Amino acid sequence: MDCTVCKTKTCRTAESCRAEKFNSADIIKIYEEEENQIIVQAAAQLVDNGKAGTLSKLQEIAEFVSTMKYQKVGLAYCYGMEKDAIEVKKYFKQKGIPISAVSCTIGGIAQDNINKESCIHKVSCNPIGQATQLNHEKTDLVLIMGICLGHDILLQRNLEADFTTLVVKDRVHNHNPLHALRN
Ligand code: SF4
DSSP, X not given: OOGGGOSSOGGGGTOOOSOOXXXXXXXXXXXXXXXXXHHHHHHHHHXXXXXXXXXXXXXXXXXXXXXXXXXXXXXXXOGGGHHHHHHHHHHHHHTTOOEEEEETTTTOOBHHHHOTTOOOOSBOOOHHHHHHHXXXXXXXXXXXXXXXXTHHHHHHHHOSSEEXXXXXXXXXXXXXXXXXXXX
């Protein structure tokens, strides 16, 4: 399937083009479930009634946390972004939102312990440990900040709480992958 080359964009008029391989009635039923309705409605509050484009990502997250009545946020950050992580932490603390910040190097495990092919005995990123620690902290939502590709997959697979990405790591393009396409 390649929606990008579609000329009709029928779906944009709230009509199906019949290309989909699911039954919309079944999908709607899933949205109607209480746990999904809560998220859908909280997300709508960020953009409906002309609000779209008025909030930064941090502001959106703070509002979402408030709407969802989350008690505690987790920050899974890359050690290389620690200065920025401190600012993120201050931002949420100022909003009265408790936050647990956990570095990717938690546990101090060496690379040759994590990667069987490595002989480097320097500290490694430890996304499984990072997720396990955040699970222990009982956070309601984890913000992912600059975790390396691959490590982010392991982190997300092992988190028990919901998560959202705050910062995508792109070492070349100041952490905005779209810069590679627009320059
Ligand atoms: S109308 Fe169908 S093919 Fe076209 S963009 Fe929408 S879903 Fe994709």
